[in-house]
Amino acid sequence: MNEHDEIRRIIKAISRLTIGIVMVTGLIVTLLIYYMMDPNVPAITEWLTKTETTNNEDPDKVENGIHVRTGLIEAEGLMSVINNCTNCHSAKLVIQNRMNEERWISTIRWMQRTQNLWDLGDQEEIIVNYLVNNYPPLKKGRRQALSDIQWYKLEN
Numbered sequence: 001m002n003e004h005d006e007i008r009r010i011i012k013a014i015s016r017l018t019i020g021i022v023m024v025t026g027l028i029v030t031l032l033i034y035y036m037m038d039p040n041v042p043a044i045t046e047w048l049t050k051t052e053t054t055n056n057e058d059p060d061k062v063e064n065g066i067h068v069r070t071g072l073i074e075a076e077g078l079m080s081v082i083n084n085c086t087n088c089h090s091a092k093l094v095i096q097n098r099m100n101e102e103r104w105i106s107t108i109r110w111m112q113r114t115q116n117l118w119d120l121g122d123q124e125e126i127i128v129n130y131l132v133n134n135y136p137p138l139k140k141g142r143r144q145a146l147s148d149i150q151w152y153k154l155e156n
């Protein structure tokens with residue numbers, strides 16, 4: 001065995017070790033990302049939000065018609081929405097969207113098809129009514145109807 005073979009052996013051993021380390025690290029990172037992306041595994045997010053809500057004395061406080069903790073409008077069906085629509089994502093995602101009945105329902109169907117949203121059962125009607133009543137589409141390009149106008153007579 002000459003010196004060259006010895007060096008080659010060492011290089012081979014080092015590259016095997018490097019490949020091994022890279023593979024193990026890659027696996028750990030992949031698992032970690034996969035774990036964090038799954039909304040059904042709440043361990044990390046739950047822990048983070050728990051520390052947030054413990055210093056909030058009343059989680060269902062309503063101020064000026066707004067449910068403070070979530071930012072949702074206080075109205076009939078609010079609790080059904082909180083219980084079914086704030087588990088996977090923030091209520092902000094609901095608030096930011098304004099849709100008619102058909103589109104709210106198709107958004108729910110889309111989440112049921114692709115995001116593991118459960119069957120809402122008899123809550124669905126309550127939730128959809130809440131959404132349509134409180135977050136309908138904004139009418140654009142149309143001024144408000146005139147009201148309280150004091151017309152004056154033109155003199156000839």
Ligand code: HEC
Pocket residue numbers: 039081084085086087088089093094097107108111115116117118127131
């Ligand atoms: C099982 C988990 C889960 C639940 C429960 C859930 N959603 Fe979602 N929802 C998602 C995911 C995931 C997305 C996509 C998030 C993103 O794009 O970042 C989403 C997106 C949305 C969007 C944005 C859709 C768009 O086109 O951008 C709206 C609006 C929404 N959800 C409303 C609701 C309402 C209303 C409820 C209650 C009926 C609800 N969500 C319950 C998982 C859920």
